[in-house]
Amino acid sequence: MAETTMDPTAAGLKTADGRPLKAALAAAQSRAKRRAFLLVLPLLLFIVITFALPIGQMLQRSFYHDGFSKASPALGAWFAANPAGKEPDEAAYAALASDLLFMKENRLAGEAGTRINYSVPGTRSLITSAARGADDLQPPYREALLEQDRKWGEPLLWVAMREAASPWTTDFYLSGIDMQRSADGGIERVAEVNRVYIWLYVRTFLLSAVITGICLLLAFPIAHMLATLPMAKANLLMILVLLPFWTSLLVRTTSWIVLLQGQGVINSLLVTMGVIDDSGRLALIYNQTGTIIVMVHILLPFMVLPLYSVMRVIPPSYARAARSLGATSWTTFRRIYLPQTLPGIGAGVLLVFILAVGYYITPALVGGADGQLFSNQIQFHMTKSNWSQAAALAAMLLAGVLLLYWLYDRLIGIDKLKLG
Incomplete structure (x- = not known):
C-alpha cells in the first residue's frame, strides 16, 4: 500500500495495485467482520439450539394445544359456522357423535378428554366413556347423549369445547391468573378456594x-x-x-x-x-x-x-x-x-x-x-x-x-x- 501522510480515507488515494484506498479499507473491514462472525457462529448456534429454541417451543406450548381440536373436526366446523352463545342444536350433537366415533377409531379420546379436563375438571372420563360407546349412538343424538350423561347439556362444557376446538388458546393464561370462562362465554374469577396462582x-x-x-x-x-x-x-x-x-x-x-x-x-x-x-x-x-x-x-x-x-x-x-x-x-x-x-x-x-x-x-x-x-x-x-x-x-x-x-x-x- 502506498505510503502517505494524508488522510488515508481521502478521495483519490490508491493502493499499490491501483484500487481506490477507501474501497480497499472497506473491503478489509468487511472481511474482518466475516471472520469474526464465523468465529462466533458455533457459539451462536449452540445458544440458539440449546436456549432460544427450547424457550420458543415452551412459549408456543402455552398458547397452543391441539389435543381436542385434532380429534373434533366436525364439532370444530359447527363452532366455526355458529356464533358464540348459541345453544347447541341437533346438528351440534350430531357433530359431537361423529367426533366421538372418530376419537374411538383413532384412539384420541384420552388426549381430547384431558384437554377439556383442564378447563372443566371431571370431563375426561365423560369423553372417554362416550367414545367407547360411540358405535351405539343413534339419532336423535341430543337425546342419546343426554340419556348417556346429563353433563353433555351443561353450557360450561360447550364453552370449553368451543374454546378447545381451536389449537390456539389463552385458557392456560386465564388459569394462571385465577380466571376461567363462564357458562355464557365470558371471563370470571374462579372460586375463592381455588385461587392459588x-x-x-x-x-x-x-x-x-x-x-x-x-x-x-x-x-x-x-x-x-x-x-x-x-x-x-x-x-x-x-x-x-x-x-x-x-x-x-x-x-x-x-x-x-x-x-x-x-x-x-x-x-x-x-x-x-x-x-x-x-x-x-x-x-x-x-x-x-x-x-x-x-x-x-x-x-x-x-x-x-x-x-x-x-x-x-x-x-x-x-x-x-x-x-x-x-x-x-x-x-x-x-x-x-x-x-x-x-x-x-x-x-x-x-x-x-x-x-x-x-x-x-x-x-x-x-x-x-x-x-x-x-x-x-x-x-x-x-x-x-x-x-x-x-x-x-x-x-x-x-x-x-x-x-x-x-x-x-x-x-x-x-x-x-x-x-x-
Missing part, C-alpha cells in the same frame, strides 16, 4: 425480595472485609466463601434439614442451653422460615462476589481524604464509599433475586406448604403432563423478571453492572 406469584416475589435483602445485609460486610484485608488472608477467606460451590446443592439442603428439624441439631442445642424447653422446640423447617434460611445460605456467594469485585478497586485514599476534611465515619460511608459500591449492589441484587425467583428444589425440600414458590407449581404441572399450563406459568414468571430487569435498566442502567 396470583397469591403464590406475589409471595414468590416477596420472599425473593426478603432473601435478596438478607443476602445484601450479610454480604456487604463480608465483601468489605475481603476487599480491605491483605491479599493472603483475603484469598483464604475467599476460599471459604466459594466452599459451598464444591458441595452438591442436594447435600447442602439435606444438611440444613438435619440442622433445622424439630429434633435437629439447632433445637437440641437450644434445649440443652436452656433457651427453650423441650415442648417449645422452634418450627424452623417445612415453612417459609426454612425456605428463607436455606436459600440465603445457598445464594449468599452470588451477592458477595459482585460486591467484592467493586469494593477491591475503590481507593482507600478517598475515605482518608473525606475524614481529613472533617467528615464523620457515617458521612464518609454514605457519601463516598456507598455510591461507589452501587454497581456491585445492583449486580448482586439482580443476580440473587432472579435466582431466588426461579428456585424450586430447595423450597420443595424444606418449604412445606407455606414455603412453596411459583416455580414449584411449574414443576408440578411439568411432571403431571400439563405442559401447556406449566409453559403459561413459566411465561408469567419470565415476564415478571423481564419487567424488573427493564425497571432496573431504566432507573440505574445495565451498563453500570459490575459482575467481575
Whole structure:
C-alpha cells in the first residue's frame, strides 16, 4: 500500500495495485467482520439450539394445544359456522357423535378428554366413556347423549369445547391468573378456594425480595472485609466463601434439614442451653422460615462476589481524604464509599433475586406448604403432563423478571453492572 501522510480515507488515494484506498479499507473491514462472525457462529448456534429454541417451543406450548381440536373436526366446523352463545342444536350433537366415533377409531379420546379436563375438571372420563360407546349412538343424538350423561347439556362444557376446538388458546393464561370462562362465554374469577396462582406469584416475589435483602445485609460486610484485608488472608477467606460451590446443592439442603428439624441439631442445642424447653422446640423447617434460611445460605456467594469485585478497586485514599476534611465515619460511608459500591449492589441484587425467583428444589425440600414458590407449581404441572399450563406459568414468571430487569435498566442502567 502506498505510503502517505494524508488522510488515508481521502478521495483519490490508491493502493499499490491501483484500487481506490477507501474501497480497499472497506473491503478489509468487511472481511474482518466475516471472520469474526464465523468465529462466533458455533457459539451462536449452540445458544440458539440449546436456549432460544427450547424457550420458543415452551412459549408456543402455552398458547397452543391441539389435543381436542385434532380429534373434533366436525364439532370444530359447527363452532366455526355458529356464533358464540348459541345453544347447541341437533346438528351440534350430531357433530359431537361423529367426533366421538372418530376419537374411538383413532384412539384420541384420552388426549381430547384431558384437554377439556383442564378447563372443566371431571370431563375426561365423560369423553372417554362416550367414545367407547360411540358405535351405539343413534339419532336423535341430543337425546342419546343426554340419556348417556346429563353433563353433555351443561353450557360450561360447550364453552370449553368451543374454546378447545381451536389449537390456539389463552385458557392456560386465564388459569394462571385465577380466571376461567363462564357458562355464557365470558371471563370470571374462579372460586375463592381455588385461587392459588396470583397469591403464590406475589409471595414468590416477596420472599425473593426478603432473601435478596438478607443476602445484601450479610454480604456487604463480608465483601468489605475481603476487599480491605491483605491479599493472603483475603484469598483464604475467599476460599471459604466459594466452599459451598464444591458441595452438591442436594447435600447442602439435606444438611440444613438435619440442622433445622424439630429434633435437629439447632433445637437440641437450644434445649440443652436452656433457651427453650423441650415442648417449645422452634418450627424452623417445612415453612417459609426454612425456605428463607436455606436459600440465603445457598445464594449468599452470588451477592458477595459482585460486591467484592467493586469494593477491591475503590481507593482507600478517598475515605482518608473525606475524614481529613472533617467528615464523620457515617458521612464518609454514605457519601463516598456507598455510591461507589452501587454497581456491585445492583449486580448482586439482580443476580440473587432472579435466582431466588426461579428456585424450586430447595423450597420443595424444606418449604412445606407455606414455603412453596411459583416455580414449584411449574414443576408440578411439568411432571403431571400439563405442559401447556406449566409453559403459561413459566411465561408469567419470565415476564415478571423481564419487567424488573427493564425497571432496573431504566432507573440505574445495565451498563453500570459490575459482575467481575
